[in-house]
Amino acid sequence: MVKVFILFFRRMRAPLLVLISAYSISIAGMVLIPGMTPEGEPWRFDFFHAFYFVSFMASTIGFGEIPYPFTGAQRIWTLISIYLTVISWLYAIGTILSLIQDPTFRRAVAEWRFIRSVRRIGAPFYIVGGYGETGRLLVGELCRRGIRAVVVERNPSAIQDLELENLSYEVPHVLGDASESHTLLEAGIRLSNCVGVLALTSDDQSNLKIAIAAKLLRKKLKVVCVARSSDTMANMASFNTDHIINPFYLFADHMARALHAPRSHIIYQWLVQPGGQPLTEPRTPPRGTWLLCGYGRFGKAMARYLRYEGVSTVVIEPFPDAAGAPEGTIIGRGTEAVTLREAGIYEAAGVIAGTDDDANNLSIVMTARDMTSKRTRPEGSSFVDEDDNSPAAEGVNAQHQNDSGPESGEPNRNGADDHERPKESLYLIARENRHDNHLLFEASGVDMVMQSSRMIVWHILSLITTPLLDRFLRQARHRSEQWASDLAIRIRATCGEITPDTWAVTVVRETAPALVDAIDADHEVTLDTLGRHPRDRGKILPSIPLMLVRQGEESLLPADHQALEIGDEVLFCGHPRAEDLMRWATLNSHALDYLRGAGNGPQSSIGRWIAALRRTSAARTDAPHSGRD
């Protein structure tokens, strides 16, 4: 605000001086020049009347010659004054108009507005540094979940995109560099309701700077960073960045898990995705030799994780020396049939198109498919198989918008099936660098698309909204495939053909007052009580308790008869609508009473008082019988 004032007055200095001089000259002249009353007596303006006259004259309102008709000398002076004052006014107004359009002034005003709207948020909010593809997705999802965000972005066109976005909350935004401390301060990093900083720019160095600045300005703040190279990751980890997300490692881990434990991977896939999307069971990647095109950051991560899983890879890279590719690397891009043949595509189980160029990745995938289908077509076995294959394969890429739910959910095959599949159905993985090309990747029908922004967003969301989910998934990793398979069947039966939502119920007064009251009053509230429909307790809500945390101890898939205690945290998954119904019972004691089967108690204080009186009098009369508790 101060900046805006200073800028305004600095620019307005000259016009204001001109105005003051014009007025004072006109007023002084008016007072000095003698006039005449109608009776012919000499008369002069005093300062008050002169100021009055000049004021309406200068603004060209013009009440006429007041209080007496002017003499010639007065009219000459009036003429001069009119031009003097009107021109000064035009000058002043012109300066104000140009000032309003001035980019520096507008920036100062925008900054002031930004600071004001950040201060007004009131609710907990996150500072999002970088509104690129990832930032846009994340802010949209945060708003959908009712979490407030503040955006700092360097690129003016991205800011314009944000202004056009139809979000359910006001997202304060500013044009600036989030790694600069004053921008972070303006974005409210020191405000008590700022709960975290998310560094999502496409540049590792900027993310690093944001993380450092955030940690220095407020030590305890949660900082989540995206890093794409391992040395930046190590650097961020060195000053206690809370979560470092490397999309390449994330995907490679994903892939390794799919190879290693396909069922548990499916559980992970379903739970991490936002709820309400078609439930698909992606094809399990086969073991065998994989061709890895492009040995950049992504290629290296994939090679490392695949090696760890005991899967051999053949690397194809045009500049093996510069990339530091291992022995036996095939030189080439992988977009030509020659290179792929040399790398042994006919024996390979799958191809990973992992270059940083989308056109090349698409070309690799298409060439690879073309070559393998040409080879097998004469044998005549691949036709049926490929057709059978396509819905599931498409489902993976179209998780967010395809409504092909029933179709893709229908082939309910398990991992063993995939191993029996003839070798010609090559498993194809493509890296998508730009979201603009998403439709092309979808149309190419590859088995898995590596979309870094989407993966980052889901991961961050699960970290922010349900930290318990991360804990659950880490525990679930150590469980058997049979356990995961049973859970998958349970989830499918509970939620139907859409992905489940996950939510946590914490038994503390702030979030679940009704639960706490009931438990305090020594009533037993079990998970089964909570999992029933608050309008009709005969119905069971489509939800599954995934994990119960009691005093830091996690127990997975707690039994329905498990009673809740104060301080418990329970992670549920289920149909997106079930969450609201369950929250109702945790907040509203009448709904909970009904679920417990306690009937309708008195609802008002007076009603409760009368009930208490009755109870005591009943207790007195019943005392001899002593048959009640």
Next chain:
Amino acid sequence: MNFEKVAFGFFILLALTLNFGFFLGDVDNPDHHDVFELFAAIVVNLIATVLKFGDRTHMGAVLLATSLVADLQLIAAAAVWAVAVQVSDAGTDPATIASVVSLSGGALLANIASVTLLIVETVTLRR
């Protein structure tokens, strides 16, 4: 020599001298206090105020504050005069003129503070 500094010092000093000139004389004697001098003092004070706009330093802020005080006092004095002459029938009686002059005396103090600050700043500035 910087012309801006000359104009700045000139107007601030002139505001003080005009104010002092108006203030000088018997406090309730209309003959000792000229209306033209009050007008000139107001105009020059306003100009001095505008010249002080846009200075981000602490000294600039205090200078601006003193000027605003002086403006307020002088405009109040003019308003008292105008009301006495135009609205009530009192005219320039000793009571009115005394309150006008005492208001301008307040403005004089503010102007003295302003000039003192200016001198202090100039003295500490060794170039």
